[in-house]
Every structure is written in C-alpha cells, then in structure tokens.
Amino acid sequence: MDVLAVLIPISLLLGAVGLVAFIWTLKTRQYDDPEGDAQRILRSDYDDYPKP
Amino acid sequence: MACPACVGVPEGVAVQPEPVENARLMVALPGIHCAACISGVERTLEQIPGVAKSSVNLTMRRVAIQAAPSVDIQTIIDALDNAGYEAQELDSSLLAQSDRDDYGRMLLMRLGVAGFAMMNVMLLSVAVWSGADAATRDMMHWISAAIALPAVAFAGMPFYTSALAALRGRRLNMDVPITLAILLAAGTSLYETAHGGQHAYFDAAVALAFFLLTGRYLEHRTRSSARSAAQELAALEVQRAIKWADGTEVTVPVAQIAVGDVVIVKPGANIPVDGVVMTGQSEVDRSFMTGEAVPMLAQPGTSLFAGEINLSGVLHVQASAVGKDTELRRISDMVAIAEGGKSKYSTLADRAVQLYAPGVHILSAVAAVGWYIYTQDLRLALNIAAAVLIITCPCALGLAVPAVTTAVSGRLFRKGVLVKHETALERLAEVDTVIFDKTGTLTLGTPKSDDLAGLNEVQKTVLFGLAKGSDHPLSAALSKTLAEQNVVAAEITDLTEHPGCGTEGRWAGKRVRLGRATWMGGEQGAGLSVCFQMGDLDPIRLSFDEELRQDAAESVAALRSRGLDVQILSGDGPHAVKRVAQSLGGLPFEAEQTPIQKADTIAGLAAEGRRVLMIGDGLNDTLALANAHVSMSPASALNAARVASDFVLIDKGLGGLDGVFDLAHQARSRIVENLSLASFYNLIAVPLAIAGMATPLIAALAMSASSLTVTLNAIRLKS
Numbered sequence: 129m130d131v132l133a134v135l136i137p138i139s140l141l142l143g144a145v146g147l148v149a150f151i152w153t154l155k156t157r158q159y160d161d162p163e164g165d166a167q168r169i170l171r172s173d174y175d176d177y178p179k180p
Numbered sequence: 181m182a183c184p185a186c187v188g189v190p191e192g193v194a195v196q197p198e199p200v201e202n203a204r205l206m207v208a209l210p211g212i213h214c215a216a217c218i219s220g221v222e223r224t225l226e227q228i229p230g231v232a233k234s235s236v237n238l239t240m241r242r243v244a245i246q247a248a249p250s251v252d253i254q255t256i257i258d259a260l261d262n263a264g265y266e267a268q269e270l271d272s273s274l275l276a277q278s279d280r281d282d283y284g285r286m287l288l289m290r291l292g293v294a295g296f297a298m299m300n301v302m303l304l305s306v307a308v309w310s311g312a313d314a315a316t317r318d319m320m321h322w323i324s325a326a327i328a329l330p331a332v333a334f335a336g337m338p339f340y341t342s343a344l345a346a347l348r349g350r351r352l353n354m355d356v357p358i359t360l361a362i363l364l365a366a367g368t369s370l371y372e373t374a375h376g377g378q379h380a381y382f383d384a385a386v387a388l389a390f391f392l393l394t395g396r397y398l399e400h401r402t403r404s405s406a407r408s409a410a411q412e413l414a415a416l417e418v419q420r421a422i423k424w425a426d427g428t429e430v431t432v433p434v435a436q437i438a439v440g441d442v443v444i445v446k447p448g449a450n451i452p453v454d455g456v457v458m459t460g461q462s463e464v465d466r467s468f469m470t471g472e473a474v475p476m477l478a479q480p481g482t483s484l485f486a487g488e489i490n491l492s493g494v495l496h497v498q499a500s501a502v503g504k505d506t507e508l509r510r511i512s513d514m515v516a517i518a519e520g521g522k523s524k525y526s527t528l529a530d531r532a533v534q535l536y537a538p539g540v541h542i543l544s545a546v547a548a549v550g551w552y553i554y555t556q557d558l559r560l561a562l563n564i565a566a567a568v569l570i571i572t573c574p575c576a577l578g579l580a581v582p583a584v585t586t587a588v589s590g591r592l593f594r595k596g597v598l599v600k601h602e603t604a605l606e607r608l609a610e611v612d613t614v615i616f617d618k619t620g621t622l623t624l625g626t627p628k629s630d631d632l633a634g635l636n637e638v639q640k641t642v643l644f645g646l647a648k649g650s651d652h653p654l655s656a657a658l659s660k661t662l663a664e665q666n667v668v669a670a671e672i673t674d675l676t677e678h679p680g681c682g683t684e685g686r687w688a689g690k691r692v693r694l695g696r697a698t699w700m701g702g703e704q705g706a707g708l709s710v711c712f713q714m715g716d717l718d719p720i721r722l723s724f725d726e727e728l729r730q731d732a733a734e735s736v737a738a739l740r741s742r743g744l745d746v747q748i749l750s751g752d753g754p755h756a757v758k759r760v761a762q763s764l765g766g767l768p769f770e771a772e773q774t775p776i777q778k779a780d781t782i783a784g785l786a787a788e789g790r791r792v793l794m795i796g797d798g799l800n801d802t803l804a805l806a807n808a809h810v811s812m813s814p815a816s817a818l819n820a821a822r823v824a825s826d827f828v829l830i831d832k833g834l835g836g837l838d839g840v841f842d843l844a845h846q847a848r849s850r851i852v853e854n855l856s857l858a859s860f861y862n863l864i865a866v867p868l869a870i871a872g873m874a875t876p877l878i879a880a881l882a883m884s885a886s887s888l889t890v891t892l893n894a895i896r897l898k899s
Binding site: 136140143144146150151157159161162164167168170171 | 300
C-alpha cells in the first residue's frame with residue numbers, strides 16, 4: 129500500500145492543475161463570446177502573419 | 181438581469197471610471213452572423229482614424245470600441261452602414277453592468293471547484309467502499325475532508341446566502357433543504373471521521389453542490405440571454421438632439437432639452453422629444469408607435485412623439501414633454517412593471533418545491549426523533565437524519581427543469597427560434613389564444629407596389645427616375661419593383677423634394693410629379709397609394725399592398741387547427757386590417773388600437789381565464805407583449821419589442837410557429853416526467869434511509885442515478 133503515498137498526491141496534483149487551468153480561462157474571459165470564438169477560428173485573416 | 185430599480189440608480193455609482201483618453205463606445209450589430217462579418221466589422225473600424233481597438237462579440241451581436249474622444253459615434257455608424265452592416269448606438273454606461281456577467285462567471289468558478297472536489301473525493305471513496313478499514317479508511321476520510329470541507333464552503337455559497345435570506349423573511353425555499361443537507365452531511369461526516377466511524381458522506385456533500393450548481397448555471401444562462409427590456413429601451417432612446425437657440429443650431433444631449441425648447445429634426449432622424457411642430461412640413465413614420473403603415477403628414481400644429489422617425493423635410497419641434505415624461509419612456513416604465521409581474525409565475529418546479537421542502541424536513545426530523553427514542557443514541561439519530569436529507573437530495577429537482585429548458589432551447593435555436601425566458605416554454609404550453617399584430621408581424625414592414633401593369637414603357641422609365649430621387653419608403657418600394665422589371669431610369673432634371681408632398685422634376689421639358697394625391701388636387705383615398713403625374717395629364721394612382729409574411733396563411737391555419745383562438749390587434753386603420761384578416765381566412769380583428777388599449781384587451785382576456793400568446797414587433801406592441809401570458813416577436817422587430825418578448829423568431833417566415841408549440845408541449849411533459857422520476861427515486865430511497873440502511877455508497881448511487889436519468893430524459897426529445 130506504500131504506493132498510495134505517491135499516487136494520492138499525484139492524482140490530487142493533476143486535478144489541481146485542471147482546476148487552475150479552468151480558473152485561468154475564466155479570469156481571462158474566455159467564455160464571454162462562445163459563438164464568436166467558434167467562428168473566429170474559421171477566418172483566414174491572420175493565417176500568414178500574426179495580428180499586429 | 182438587472183431589476184428595474186437598479187436601472188434608475190444614477191450612473192457612475194457602481195460603474196468604474198473609464199480611462200478618459202480612450203472612451204469606450206458600444207454599437208449594436210443585429211445583422212452579423214459569421215466569421216466574415218467579424219473580420220469585416222473589425223477591419224472597417226480599424227480604418228477609422230482614432231479607433232484604437234475594436235472587438236466584436238458575436239454572441240451579443242455588438243462591438244466594443246476603444247477610441248479617442250475625438251471620434252464621433254456617427255462616423256462609426258456611417259462607416260459600418262457603408263460597409264453593409266446595420267449599426268445602432270448603445271448607451272455603454274447603461275449596459276456595462278449587465279455586460280460583465282459577473283454572476284455567471286462566479287457560478288462557473290464554483291462549479292469548477294465543486295467538480296474538482298467531487299472527482300477526487302469520489303476516487304478516494306472508492307477505496308473505502310471496496311473495503312478499506314481501520315487506519316487506511318481513516319486516512320482516506322481525512323484526505324476527503326481536507327478537500328471536501330473547503331470546497332463545500334466555497335461552492336455552496338450561493339445556496340447558503342439565499343437560504344439565509346429566505347429564513348430571515350420567514351419563508352422556505354429550495355435552498356433551505358439544500359443548505360441543511362450539505363451542512364449536515366459535512367458536519368456528521370467530520371464528526372464520524374474524528375471518531376473513526378465507518379460512514380462519511382463527504383462525496384455526497386460535494387456531489388450535491390456540484391449537481392445543484394449545474395442546474396443553477398443552466399438556469400442562469402437561459403436567463404442572462406434575456407435582456408432586461410427596460411435597460412435596452414433606455415439604451416435605444418435617441419441620445420442627441422439639435423437645439424435651436426438664439427438663431428443657431430447647437431447639438432446637445434437630449435437630457436439638456438427642457439420643455440418649451442425648440443429642437444430641429446432632420447430627415448431620417450428620430451424625434452427626440454414629445455412636442456408640437458412649429459415650422460416645416462414633412463412626413464413621419466410612426467409605424468413603431470401606432471402600427472400605421474401609411475406615413476403621417478406633419479405640418480405646423482401636428483403633435484409628435486419621441487421615437488417616431490422624420491422622413492422627408494426639416495421640422496422645428498417645440499418640446500411639450502421631455503425625458504421620463506415622454507410617451508416612449510412611459511411605455512418603457514410600464515413594461516418594466518409588467519415584466520416584474522411575469523416573474524411571479526409559479527412553475528411546475530416551484531409547486532413541486534412547495535410540497536417537497538417542508539415534507540423532507542418533517543420526515544428527517546421524525547426519523548431522528550424516532551431513532552433517538554428507540555436507541556437513546558444521539559450520534560446514530562443525527563446520522564439517520566443526515567442520510568434522509570442527503571438521499572432525498574433535490575439534485576433531480578434542481579436539474580429536472582433547467583435540463584429540459586436547455587435541451588429544448590437548443591433544439592429551437594436550430595429551428596430559428598430564440599427562447600429568452602426560462603419559464604417561457606412552460607407558459608407557451610398553456611396558451612389557448614393567439615393574438616397577432618399586423619404591420620411587421622403578419623405583413624412584412626415594407627410595402628410592395630402592385631398594379632404597374634397600367635403604365636406604358638415611357639411612363640415606367642420616368643417613374644423610375646423620379647422614384648430613385650427620393651428616400652421615401654414608397655419611392656423605395658417603387659424603385660425595387662421597377663428594377664425587378666428591368667426598367668431603365670429616365671434622366672430627370674431639376675429634381676426637387678417637397679417635404680410632406682412628394683418629388684417633382686423635369687423630363688423632356690415637361691413637369692413630372694410623384695407624391696400625395698392631395699398635392700395634385702385629388703382625394704387621398706383609403707389604403708396606401710401615391711399619384712404620378714406627367715405634364716398636365718390626369719394623375720395616375722399607384723396603389724401599394726402590404727406583403728404578407730412568408731407562410732403566414734399556413735401558420736395561422738395550423739394554429740387554428742390546434743384549436744387555438746387566433747385574432748388580430750392592430751394600430752392601423754380598419755380598412756387595411758380587414759384586408760389582411762380576410763386573406764388569412766377571416767380572422768376576428770380589432771383596428772386602431774393604441775398601445776394601452778392593446779394591453780387592456782389582453783388583460784381583459786386574461787381576466788376571463790384565457791392564456792394569451794401575443795406576437796408583435798413595434799413599440800406599440802411592447803406593453804401588450806410584456807402583459808401577455810407569453811410573447812413572441814419576429815427578428816425584424818424593434819429592439820425594445822424583441823427584448824420584451826419571451827421568444828424571437830429569427831427565420832423570415834412564420835412557418836416555425838407550429839413546431840414551437842409542439843416542442844413546448846413536449847417540454848412540459850418532459851418536466852412532469854422528470855419530477856415524477858425524482859419522486860420515484862425518493863419513494864424507494866427514503867424508506868432505506870429511515871431504516872438506517874443508507875450507506876454512503878447507496879446515497880452516492882441514488883444521487884448520481886437520479887440526476888443522470890432526469891438529464892437523459894431531458895435530451896430525449898423528438899424534433
């Protein structure tokens with residue numbers, strides 16, 4: 129059962145990484161315009177060079 | 181959704197100060213729908229000098245612009261119009277609060293935390309369920325507690341505050357049993373863990389919070405797409421006016437206009453105040469105010485209302501009512517009041533909760549007291565009480581309705597119908613009377629010229645030349661028809677527009693005119709018509725027809741075959757309404773209705789116990805829309821009407837109407853099924869819990885299974 133000492137912290141850490149990532153997407157307002165973001169990926173304006 | 185009371189709060193109190201050098205402008209773009217539109221709008225705006233940044237929000241159909249204060253909103257709107265995007269200024273300070281949607285993001289954050297905690301605690305619990313004992317079990321319990329307690333404290337906040345508020349007001353709501361269940365589950369589990377007990381319900385406490393937050397978030401999303409009518413009406417109102425002061429024109433904000441001031445209204449502009457025409461002659465489009473399709477002649481002495489559109493000539497208007505005293509504002513205030521009444525509608529879920537909340541508390545109290553008397557063991561009695569509260573978990577109740585509304589709203593969206601209110605589907609399923617507005621709802625707003633067959637080719641070319649020279653809606657309709665017939669416009673010289681009368685020009689040395697019959701010495705007949713005169717010949721009358729919306733006749737027939745009572749309520753004259761009513765199979769109708777009369781008619785029907793669906797598009801319908809049991813407006817409707825409606829029809833025709841009814845009935849029966857399913861689970865699980873046989877494993881199974889079944893049942897919809 130010693131393996132638990134490793135596995136439990138690892139699983140908690142992985143979960144925490146997911147949680148922090150989720151909170152980051154919230155803080156950077158990535159859920160404000162779901163429809164727009166879905167469409168924006170399709171436009172070809174900045175395919176060849178990044179947005180200035 | 182901001183309450184009407186918040187709208188009245190003076191700006192600048194809650195809104196954070198914006199940086200002065202970069203003013204933030206907000207423009208509504210009702211027409212945008214794809215990636216090309218986003219690129220087009222942003223590129224157009226970036227070419228305007230002074231615009232620093234623009235970002236389109238496709239979900240909200242608006243663009244936020246960071247620009248130097250020197251940039252005029254009109255330049256931006258003109259640039260967008262030229263690029264082919266219909267644009268409308270929004271009052272950014274009024275919308276800033278609703279735009280941020282802090283509540284939704286707060287819910288999502290708590291949902292994320294609860295989800296994270298639930299997954300981890302569930303994993304740890306699997307070890308306990310599968311037979312870990314003694315030290316291992318205690319360790320698992322302690323780790324679970326370390327995760328679950330802070331998670332529950334943070335994620336459950338919305339429930340605790342709402343429950344506390346309800347208890348302070350000496351009421352019971354859904355959140356009281358939820359809060360009790362979460363707190364009792366966490367509390368007894370902690371106690372059990374500290375004493376090395378067998379049963380800990382940490383997973384149940386977190387799962388409860390997670391499932392209920394999911395329901396809450398779904399509910400919030402449906403609601404937040406529904407803008408407050410009062411807010412957008414205010415944002416739509418004309419914001420600037422040209423004041424005539426000491427012989428000069430000064431552009432001032434409307435708020436600075438006082439009663440008695442004279443304002444100048446240019447052609448194409450909205451009339452900023454209620455008032456009386458002093459000088460000038462023009463025609464005024466008041467279809468949004470009254471539903472009349474025919475533009476009204478405005479001359480000295482005519483009273484005008486804020487929100488009407490000046491069509492042809494410059495008018496000097498003396499203000500008789502300004503700001504909150506105008507008819508437009510009065511209607512918007514009444515809409516806010518009517519909207520407040522709508523939220524009192526008691527849904528199926530509300531009724532279920534009223535039965536559920538006291539029932540569960542009594543049940544768990546009785547179980548605890550019974551076990552205490554029987555065993556004299558307080559710890560066991562409290563454990564039983566907690567198990568009863570957890571197992572009767574209102575998860576299924578909290579999910580039953582939002583899951584159905586979200587599923588049906590998504591289905592309807594694909595069919596071109598927007599659902600804007602969370603209880604709208606339930607209310608639609610109860611409807612027995614359907615009332616249509618005429619102008620803009622049953623008919624398309626634009627007139628269509630019909631009998632041009634009587635004209636010869638020469639007359640047609642001259643007519644086209646004249647019609648092209650004017651922006652009047654009837655001229656535009658003529659131009660459209662003639663262009664479709666491939667007529668080439670004749671060269672007209674000395675083209676002049678006589679405001680309120682018509683257009684005059686010279687062709688081959690002769691005077692040619694297009695305009696009102698009275699201007700040419702004739703009689704203005706009934707219905708929509710203009711006269712066309714060449715030289716000294718007799719004027720030729722050209723009549724116009726209102727074009728029925730696509731599928732209007734079929735939809736009306738389908739609604740009637742459902743046994744619904746279909747009627748027309750219009751602000752237009754009896755002649756025009758009768759024609760439309762007859763072409764739709766002889767519908768009963770009322771003509772020349774004022775906005776207040778429309779609302780009264782609906783209130784009268786409601787008093788008879790009828791459930792009315794109102795479908796309308798104008799400002800004159802707004803009040804009726806807000807007063808009806810449930811309301812709908814076409815996408816072409818005035819923003820204020822769209823906002824006051826529960827449904828918006830995005831498709832051009834009315835063809836989808838029948839399908840909406842189908843889905844609403846299905847949604848209602850799904851909700852009933854879901855509520856019965858939830859009760860069925862309780863019926864099995866509650867005896868187990870009272871008998872003391874509800875282990876944490878059974879609690880977790882019952883909770884997840886009931887939540888899953890109601891969600892699956894919700895998406896099992898036939899389209």
